[in-house]
Amino acid sequence: MIAPKPKKKWRPSLGQIVFGVLALVATLPLVGLFFFRIYDNQLIRQTQAELIAQSRVLAAIYAEEVTARLAAGIPLGIEIPPEARPDSSDEVTPIRPLLDLLANDLFVRRPDARDAAEPADPAYVAIGARLLPVIRETQKVTLAGFRVLDPQGVVVAGRDEMGKSLAHIEEVAAALKGTYSAALRIRIPDKAPPPIYSFSRGVGVHVFSAMPVIVNDHVAGVIYTSRTPRNIFEHLYVERGKFIAAASAIILTTLLVGLIVARTITRPMRELVDRAGRIGRNDPAGFRPLAHYGTRDFAELAEHFFAMAEQLAQRSSYVRNFSAHLTHELKSPLTSIKGAAELLLDSLHATSGQLTRAEQERFLSNILGDADRLDRMAQRLRELARAEAVQQSETSRPSDVILALRERFPTTQIDTQGSLEHEVGLSSETLLIVLTHLADNALRHGARAIRLDAENRGDRLALRVSNDGHPISPANRERIFDAFFTTRRDSGGTGMGLSIVRAVMMSHGGAIELLPDAPEVSFELRLPAAERGTPDQSHLK
Template sequence: MAPVRRKWRPTLSMIVFVVLVTVTMLPLIGLFFFRLYENQLIHQTESELIAQTAAIAAIYAREVEADPAARALARPAGSQAPTRDEYRSLAAREQAMRTPVGDYHPIEPSLDLAGDDILPRRPDAREPAKPADPAFLAIGARLAGIVTATQDVTLAGFRILDPNGTVIAGREELGRSLADVEEVATALRGRYGNALRVRISNSPAPPLYSWSRGTGIRVFVAMPVMVDQAVAGVVYASRTPNNIFKHLFAERRKVIFAGLAIALVTALIGFVFARTITRPIHGLIAQTQAIGHGERAQEPPPAHYGTREIASLSQSFHEMAERLSERSAYISTFATHVSHELKSPLTSIQGAAELMKDSSASMSEEQRQRFLGNIIDDTHRLTRLLDRLRELARADNPQMAGSTTLQAVVGLVRDAFPALIITVEGEPESVLGLSPDNALIVLSHLADNAQRHNAKNLRIAARQVNDRLELRVSDDGDGIAASNRGRIFDPFFTTRRESGGTGMGLGIAQSMLRSHDGAIALEPSEAGTAFTIRLPWAGCGGMPA
């Protein structure tokens, strides 16, 4: 026979390992594929630019308020209609603008790598439609020192614009117009403007920088300068966010500790999985293989069962193995007894038949009748034995449906054994959790056993003990010898074989009761024999006897 091809399946340890590795890699997945950390760096950069431009805008506004000529040139907010592109970005940023919180008007960073378009590099400044007013040029000259000092420290680029978008302060592009730049146009209408733009560096970037989008973009913010609800100018700033690898290198100790913590937690989870799931399952597999090879006694039970479910599974497995072992021993012993019980009468029948065949001419009629009587007795014994075997098979696999009262089944026993005086005490209307036929099998064998031991009276006392129904069945017969009390439930053990006993009656009663979650036990008694039957309590009924 060709070997069956086994389909490959992953082991539980492999699945646990893959799950733990995936969980461990989740921070890196979020870092590199979802750009979560890069987005945080962009928010940080925008937040810093907002704070810097807000401070310079406050100084700019005070300069305008102190100069009547410049104050008169401020433009009302929203005096120019936005273009289509400007309106699209304006609607997207409205939520992040000056939402009042008490007496304050905070501006939250709103740029997002996933949601915002990355615009092309900033357009070059153009020639203005008209030159900047001298009043604003003077203000720009006074602010130039502040802008330069701030830029030297923060590394951000700053441009100070007049109400028309012309650069009045900054290291470059003085006198040129940035009014056509999208975020600047938004600020000239009195609203905060921001944008992500492609960054083009004058020097080549390091190789690692190409792994991060953060180094290829630049954050631009445009903060309007408001004086008397009019736009007096714009503070325009830009800066490149920190590179992700540069930032992680700067925080390398924290990153290493975080990685070690994740690895430690992952290893701990793996250890818990191995101890509570994988190892107990492997222990159960080893036990099943040992039992399959007949080595049950050599394989000790697992030291740890892990989870409650695996402990329950292991307990069920051991109970099943115990039942199978008991059943195997029972079948082996039973087969030996059956073969012995069948062999004895068959040998006797065969011997008698052979003698009658060989000695028919010289055998007397008396001898012939005696041999025929032996043959008939042995056939009767075989018939009784086969009847008991059928009853035993029925007891081992009974029909579980149905119930009856004690009084009803006692009436059937009285009809089957009229020579016995059967009395019922206690609760005769107790309901037995057995069908009438199954209950009759149990009590009939006890009555037959009593009658074969010369009993005249059979007494049945019923009472409830907790959740069980207890029946005490006693007789006034010869009793059971002390040497035989431990063997009475063994199959085919009998002291009345000459009177037709098969030694199976009590075994059949015991099997029937076990099948119904009951039990039978021999009790000590001063005279006769007494048995105690325990069954699950089924209540009381009113069935007539």
């Protein structure tokens, strides 16, 4: 049955797949850089959360200072509308950081401070003075900027902008109305940022947080804080030497893996595909060994592939030669039968010159003789086909068939020697067929005695079959296993006995060999082991 051909469509080659995988692995670190923007956003929210916590603590201290001065008449800011006041029954009122760099919550740089319309109340200036040491100590650790504003938005505590008004800034204006507000603004650094900063929007920004101070439902002031968020690229820039070394190591490792894969997988695979194509085109160069096998698996695959290809090539040559010989062998008896039949037919219709009875009997005898020859040839062909298609799972011992062999040749002396109890990978019937053909061939060449010598060779058994028949001439030694070759055609020989023996041995993974000249004609059968692994390929060499 012919296997269906795969549907014609584009399919990637093994090399393209390997290259794609290696390219993907190599670009993964670079692709990760684009996800740093998401990480930047998380750092911004983390910074906002820290500013909320710090400013809330200062707002609580600020509220206590204002509450202590209420009796002295300290002025408060606007009253918060009832709908905007927090629910007094809530035990916790968390403020969640919601700045989002990805949502473009980015304003222009913070506006400069303006001159205040009125100077700050002395009471708030005094509160700011009390808070200033706390602010400075906190700033040493957190690196955040702090501004304490009175209810009108005038700076009463901070490192800079003292006495200036920040009420016009959006987030401060919202806080002066009693609502927490934050903003993400463009930052102009004191020094030029390193070039790698251009990959991220998070470095050139500032987080601003405006926390209102509420006393008796009135705005008493604002804690205005700011800080630059942490950034991953600043760390990468500082460690740029290590980063470059890591990137170089990734590239070199990828190239090394690519070279290893190309040498151990891609290149042997392409060579094996090329050999298969050459063998399919009957190119002898297809049987050359591969230049590189790469891995042990490819070496085993190539070994079995070439063994199979060699067997198929020999089988193809065998079928061609066998067909030619068979045609030649069938032609002679068929021609003889046809000629005799035509003469007999002409004799029946002739009015004169009819064949005598003796001539008719001779022609009929020729027809019967040629028919018998064709019958024997057909029988040998059936045996040959059976030998090549026989099941190879049965086992036997040579000793099991000696009695049957002696019964088939009762007039022939058959002697045995050696370990005939060794189990081999042939059924009793198959082994008997092999020995029968060898014995028949020996008898046709004048043998009167046959000797079987068995010798263990590891897990295999070598069986020497010798006879005292006529020696084989040097000219015929190379042809005795050829189909239809016989020197006894006149006595009914078909020239297929030894061909059947060789076919049986080859199909079971064994071999047969004519041993060098000796006082006797000797054949050596290398019988297959009972538990065979890889078939013996020695007969192919």
